[in-house]
Amino acid sequence: MKHFVPLLAALALAAAPVLDARGAAKHAPSKAKIAKAKAAKARPGKSIPAPKARKALAPAVAAAAVSGIDYDGEPVNFSEWQVMREFIDEMVAKHGFERAALEAQMREVRFVESAVQLVKPAPPGKPKNWQAYSERFIEPIRINAGLRFWNENAAALARAEARYGVPAEILVGIIGVETVYGRDTGRFRVLDTLATLAFAYPEAPNKAARSVFFRTELENALLLARHESIDPFTLLGSFAGAVGLPQFMPGNILKYGVDFDGDGRIDLRGSTSDAIGSVANFLIEHGWKPGDAGPAVMPVDVAAHRAWEPLLGRGLAATLRASELEAAGVIAPAALAPERLYGLVDLQNGAEATEYWVANDNFFAITKYNRSYFYAMSVIDLGRAVREARAHQTL
Numbered sequence: 390m391k392h393f394v395p396l397l398a399a400l401a402l403a404a405a406p407v408l409d410a411r412g413a414a415k416h417a418p419s420k421a422k423i424a425k426a427k428a429a430k431a432r433p434g435k436s437i438p439a440p441k442a443r444k445a446l447a448p449a450v451a452a453a454a455v456s457g458i459d460y461d462g463e464p465v466n467f468s469e470w471q472v473m474r475e476f477i478d479e480m481v482a483k484h485g486f487e488r489a490a491l492e493a494q495m496r497e498v499r500f501v502e503s504a505v506q507l508v509k510p511a512p513p514g515k516p517k518n519w520q521a522y523s524e525r526f527i528e529p530i531r532i533n534a535g536l537r538f539w540n541e542n543a544a545a546l547a548r549a550e551a552r553y554g555v556p557a558e559i560l561v562g563i564i565g566v567e568t569v570y571g572r573d574t575g576r577f578r579v580l581d582t583l584a585t586l587a588f589a590y591p592e593a594p595n596k597a598a599r600s601v602f603f604r605t606e607l608e609n610a611l612l613l614a615r616h617e618s619i620d621p622f623t624l625l626g627s628f629a630g631a632v633g634l635p636q637f638m639p640g641n642i643l644k645y646g647v648d649f650d651g652d653g654r655i656d657l658r659g660s661t662s663d664a665i666g667s668v669a670n671f672l673i674e675h676g677w678k679p680g681d682a683g684p685a686v687m688p689v690d691v692a693a694h695r696a697w698e699p700l701l702g703r704g705l706a707a708t709l710r711a712s713e714l715e716a717a718g719v720i721a722p723a724a725l726a727p728e729r730l731y732g733l734v735d736l737q738n739g740a741e742a743t744e745y746w747v748a749n750d751n752f753f754a755i756t757k758y759n760r761s762y763f764y765a766m767s768v769i770d771l772g773r774a775v776r777e778a779r780a781h782q783t784l
């Protein structure tokens with residue numbers, strides 16, 4: 390989620406021919422099928438104008454530019470959609486964009502059906518299972534890639550640890566969980582996916598909020614490209630518009646990106662140093678407490694009377710005193726600092742017993758990166774596994 394020109398250029402040049410794990414849904418249905426589904430979807434939605442761009446489908450010149458992109462987007466001429474016209478008006482009035490140039494760009498933006506499909510919530514059914522989730526991330530291929538990444542970037546990781554106070558293993562954990570150290574950064578054109586999700590988000594309870602989010606990120610992507618003097622179409626990322634090794638959204642690149650290798654640009658795709666510094670900066674800006682030598686999480690036992698149950702689900706923040714936890718029957722293996730705040734975290738294991746942990750601010754800082762206990766715990770576990778592998782490597 391963050392910034393710059395070189396980033397984009399690097400993205401365009403360096404994109405490896407790897408599929409985003411989630412992007413595997415690029416098995417594009419036939420265009421006719423997509424168009425029909427989209428038309429059906431767009432019409433009932435009052436906020437989404439029917440794509441009266443049928444005629445614009447013919448001159449599909451825009452399609453020419455997509456070689457190397459790993460999805461089959463559809464030209465729909467977004468520039469004729471009322472919501473896009475309003476967006477363009479806003480970019481002109483608010484940020485001084487040149488109308489004709491922006492309209493020309495938006496005519497090239499494509500509709501990405503797979504992005505719409507991928508943001509739909511998973512069908513209900515299987516109970517959450519931490520162990521199953523964890524096994525996808527804490528496995529030999531990712532650990533070995535992490536070991537290589539740490540060895541190759543030891544200087545930048547040490548520098549980030551010294552400057553920000555975030556341990557190298559946490560930075561290694563995040564970049565590994567996000568993209569397997571740059572292997573799966575995504576090959577969608579960010580403008581396409583952001584415009585699609587801004588203006589054609591699927592029906593969902595949170596549709597209005599998500600549409601606003603992606604519209605703002607479309608705005609940020611254009612600001613970023615202008616700031617970095619790059620062609621915004623060279624900005625590649627995930628189906629949701631996340632960019633580079635750490636998968637920052639454009640707005641986060643603008644806010645938290647760091648030029649950590651000092652070459653004057655923030656390049657989260659081509660510079661591992663920039664990625665490392667930017668992740669550390671993001672965590673510090675989201676509540677990471679530097680200089681914390683202790684673990685961010687600690688497994689606990691819970692009393693059978695379940696008086697602790699109301700302490701669950703208190704949001705992604707540490708709000709509880711050790712005394713409150715103890716009084717409710719949470720039994721920690723070591724004394725919790727009385728002056729600090731904690732949260733009680735439950736990790737469900739399907740049919741198996743749920744695990745309980747107490748977590749401090751640093752755990753919750755990781756959840757700001759991705760709002761999930763499972764995510765934060767897998768970052769911590771992967772980082773630890775890579776650190777241990779590194780300790781045992783024979784040099």
Ligand SMILES: [Ca+2]
Pocket residue numbers: 647648649650651652653654655656660663
């Ligand atoms: Ca840089």
